[in-house]
Amino acid sequence: MTSxxxxxxxxxxxxxxxxxxxxxxxxxxxxxxxxxxxxxxARVPYGIRSKETVRRYAVENTSFLLKQxxxxxxxxxxxxxxxxxxxxxxxxxxxxxxVLEPGxxxxxxxxxxxxxGVIGTExxxxxxxxxxxxxxxxxxxxxxxxxxxxxxxxxxxxxxDGKVVEAxxxxxxxxxxxxxxxxxxxGCTHYPLLKGTISKVMGDGVRLIDSAVETAKVVKEQLxxxxxxxxxxxxxxxxxxxxxxxxxxxxxxxxxxxxxxxEEIEKVEIGxxxx
Amino acid sequence: MTSxxxxxxxxxxxxxxxxxxxxxxxxxxxxxxxxxxxxxxARVPYGIRSKETVRRYAVENTSFLLKQxxxxxxxxxxxxxxxxxxxxxxxxxxxxxxVLEPGxxxxxxxxxxxxxGVIGTExxxxxxxxxxxxxxxxxxxxxxxxxxxxxxxxxxxxxxDGKVVEAxxxxxxxxxxxxxxxxxxxGCTHYPLLKGTISKVMGDGVRLIDSAVETAKVVKEQLxxxxxxxxxxxxxxxxxxxxxxxxxxxxxxxxxxxxxxxEEIEKVEIGxxxx
Numbered sequence: 001m002t003s004x005x006x007x008x009x010x011x012x013x014x015x016x017x018x019x020x021x022x023x024x025x026x027x028x029x030x031x032x033x034x035x036x037x038x039x040x041x042a043r044v045p046y047g048i049r050s051k052e053t054v055r056r057y058a059v060e061n062t063s064f065l066l067k068q069x070x071x072x073x074x075x076x077x078x079x080x081x082x083x084x085x086x087x088x089x090x091x092x093x094x095x096x097x098x099v100l101e102p103g104x105x106x107x108x109x110x111x112x113x114x115x116x117g118v119i120g121t122e123x124x125x126x127x128x129x130x131x132x133x134x135x136x137x138x139x140x141x142x143x144x145x146x147x148x149x150x151x152x153x154x155x156x157x158x159x160x161d162g163k164v165v166e167a168x169x170x171x172x173x174x175x176x177x178x179x180x181x182x183x184x185x186x187g188c189t190h191y192p193l194l195k196g197t198i199s200k201v202m203g204d205g206v207r208l209i210d211s212a213v214e215t216a217k218v219v220k221e222q223l224x225x226x227x228x229x230x231x232x233x234x235x236x237x238x239x240x241x242x243x244x245x246x247x248x249x250x251x252x253x254x255x256x257x258x259x260x261x262x263e264e265i266e267k268v269e270i271g272x273x274x275x
Numbered sequence: 276m277t278s279x280x281x282x283x284x285x286x287x288x289x290x291x292x293x294x295x296x297x298x299x300x301x302x303x304x305x306x307x308x309x310x311x312x313x314x315x316x317a318r319v320p321y322g323i324r325s326k327e328t329v330r331r332y333a334v335e336n337t338s339f340l341l342k343q344x345x346x347x348x349x350x351x352x353x354x355x356x357x358x359x360x361x362x363x364x365x366x367x368x369x370x371x372x373x374v375l376e377p378g379x380x381x382x383x384x385x386x387x388x389x390x391x392g393v394i395g396t397e398x399x400x401x402x403x404x405x406x407x408x409x410x411x412x413x414x415x416x417x418x419x420x421x422x423x424x425x426x427x428x429x430x431x432x433x434x435x436d437g438k439v440v441e442a443x444x445x446x447x448x449x450x451x452x453x454x455x456x457x458x459x460x461x462g463c464t465h466y467p468l469l470k471g472t473i474s475k476v477m478g479d480g481v482r483l484i485d486s487a488v489e490t491a492k493v494v495k496e497q498l499x500x501x502x503x504x505x506x507x508x509x510x511x512x513x514x515x516x517x518x519x520x521x522x523x524x525x526x527x528x529x530x531x532x533x534x535x536x537x538e539e540i541e542k543v544e545i546g547x548x549x550x
Contacts, residue, residue: 041324042318042324042328043317043318044323048319048431048524049316049317049520049521050520050521050523050524052521053317053520053521149428149431149432150425150428150429150432150434152428153424153425153427153428154425156323156424157424157425159425163442164439164442164443164446167438167439167442168439168443171439245324245325245328246324246325246327246328248325249323249325
């Protein structure tokens, strides 16, 4: 039951908690909007799974959101944006915005020396989706990538800075730092929480692109274009969270991502929605 | 289709790759035996999930193994052994051996000063299952525990030693080291691959208990007792691996765990077996 009016909610899904960094930016930029979030916490993480499995999960999540009154779907997961956004678009009768394109576009705009780095999960990096997206905008940009599989568990453990975290980041980012990039795309929704450490390791000369920030901007543009932007001005959007595993861990860790408490939350089963 | 004769296979399941450390010890101790392994790689890791979800997954995995010709089930996953082994036993008409009891028993036997440490995933540690198991054997043993959530992704990333790994282990193990334990249970099937680092951090005075080694001993005893031990003597047991996601990553990383190549492997769907 999708919605063609501005009164519908923005449906957002992610493999788990990470997408909350996108929700945070959506709330900042579009405080009037209702947001319905689905975190597939029973099957997180997607970043280590095969393309086929990620696509199946993405379609199942989309089917769940389409049963709510939504006017748009935001794929707040880089892995799905990289390997499965076409599958989501195929089944969704509303606009679909991923986190990859906005990040790629911002990186091309930001780079001066035309050397861009991208970091993300195994699945995102091995898909080469960022490379393709950046090259499609400007084929002269040199793109260097690196998978950083430990960053997600690090963030979920709450280890965001300090010597150990810097040592881990240093090991992952060494090559990128030496390659002379001037722009680095944080190609995973967890990574904004490591911004401080990543910035310290990369140095002042490297500009970090936060996909969550860029995605929120694109969502606003798209809603405006479709005439679906809410203009109440009372800043009272409602946020409802659905998860596929127990809400406890999501609530606890999610608070760091969101920067505020998670109130309305419910556990749902989505395994039946076979794509 | 279970088997009452020695010709049946040993059915082993785990959330993913970790249980291969148990398979490795089973192959060492019982080279004649056929082993059928199920790694639920589409839903790994279990260690961050709720008890209810872990139990449902465990029953689904058990149902899959029970369709093979098996004479025993080994739950090669500490999380399931901690929170769901009763659910497995309820549905299985064959003996069920977990990895928790053998480790607990070995720790009580090994400790001299009656101070035992246990490390594992969030789910295993928060269940207090090791504490209960150790106290049930000897109530005078003082048990200290610590969840080390980064150890699993560290191992799967192939970071087994070196300064960064030691720093991470040092941060997790500091309190346990200072608590004066003389025995430490590696309460997660991934941890034996970090033995060198953990041992270095803990020092020579602390004995490490490898649940995989202890579990293999208990499997042998149990099969002997039931008259189901194979005695071919030709050391030619067959090993078949099933996974629920693409076999590529499992084959690649599994080789480190197993110490040899994984040959017979097949992807299966198990989501339909709702417990």
